[in-house]
């Protein structure tokens with residue numbers, strides 16, 4: 585179903601609440617990759633040109649309903665001001681007297697960034713009262729946060745109950761590009777899943793097994809599968825609650841026609857620090873007191889070979905702690921394999937896109953998506969709540 589877009593409504597002089605996904609990777613208060621801000625610019629600039637009052641809202645990290653200083657959106661407001669060439673106002677809350685006053689003082693074409701919506705626990709609970717409070721700040725709701733569209737939260741879904749709700753340009757483009765690539769994908773179709781949001785993303789694997797020809801698992805996600813295979817995992821990031829599910833998924837892959845590729849070797853270290861002692865070991869020999877922080881060279885070669893055979897590749901989640909050069913080789917190898925392939929390639933997710941940018945191959949990827957979990961759920965065939973909430977054309 586086609587959704588109404590920001591072009592389908594009159595926004596001039598209106599207060600427009602735009603949900604963006606400014607959940608950018610940070611090192612302290614330095615934004616290490618601003619792709620998600622860059623990709624939201626067309627909607628923001630269009631609204632400015634149309635003379636709307638642009639009220640931006642986003643989450644950053646997972647502060648769990650508390651004010652956490654490192655998750656303030658202040659560095660984002662600064663970067664956005666630089667990119668727009670115009671001062672972006674910033675308030676310290678998303679609801680209440682301070683935003684209300686700032687909005688009352690906005691002129692047409694002004695841009696204001698609200699504070700991290702997840703400082704309120706009501707956001708992730710999709711609390712009705714909070715959604716209504718957000719809605720009262722504006723006349724129109726625009727959802728441009730594709731990266732958070734798989735979340736049924738107050739600022740992504742709940743608010744749409746109370747305002748005319750339309751898609752932004754980024755949201756439209758993401759749905760179109762992903763739709764083209766994954767509806768009747770060219771085969772072999774390979775999906776690669778890694779990263780650290782294991783309990784969030786392991787659930788998508790079951791449905792993916794019905795869609796892809798090859799499923800590659802690396803990064804933190806692979807550790808839970810190692811445990812499921814009966815290997816020791818030392819101090820690695822493992823989700824004990826998901827080990828049984830991982831076992832079932834391994835069995836399901838065997839009984840379906842899907843090739844499930846898991847790491848056979850790993851880079852282990854004594855600590856998650858760039859200078860920590862490290863070595864490469866087979867996954868069957870992960871020592872106690874060590875942690876898996878990257879896939880090993882043999883796994884990287886196997887994964888790259890599978891990518892070479894593919895006609896469509898979707899990748900979300902780095903193969904290791906790529907932020908530290910010592911543990912970035914696996915992620916770099918996979919990024920290069922995608923870049924060198926003739927397949928339709930899609931890379932999604934804040935950190936995965938940062939990794940591809942770090943390797944310098946983003947221009948060799950068919951579609952850079954701002955959503956990781958959102959892309960995977962879209963690929964599963966799920967209706968994303970942030971999209972469902974928008975008005976039909």
Ligand SMILES: Nc1ncnc2c1ncn2[C@@H]1O[C@H](COP(=O)(O)OP(=O)(O)O)[C@@H](O)[C@H]1O
Pocket residue numbers: 778779780781782802803804805821876877878900901902903904905906907932933934935936937956957
């Ligand atoms: N073996 C591992 N152990 C711990 N963290 C890991 C491991 N492999 C990858 N990561 C971390 O996963 C994070 C990214 O995960 P995720 O948020 O799921 O990806 P994306 O943002 O691309 O969707 C990175 O910060 C990376 O350091």
Ligand SMILES: O=C(OP(=O)(O)O)[C@H](O)COP(=O)(O)O
Pocket residue numbers: 605607645646731732735781932933934935954955956957958
């Ligand atoms: O970074 C995000 O997802 P991603 O890591 O799957 O790309 C989105 O901003 C959603 O964040 P969330 O997974 O904390 O809801």
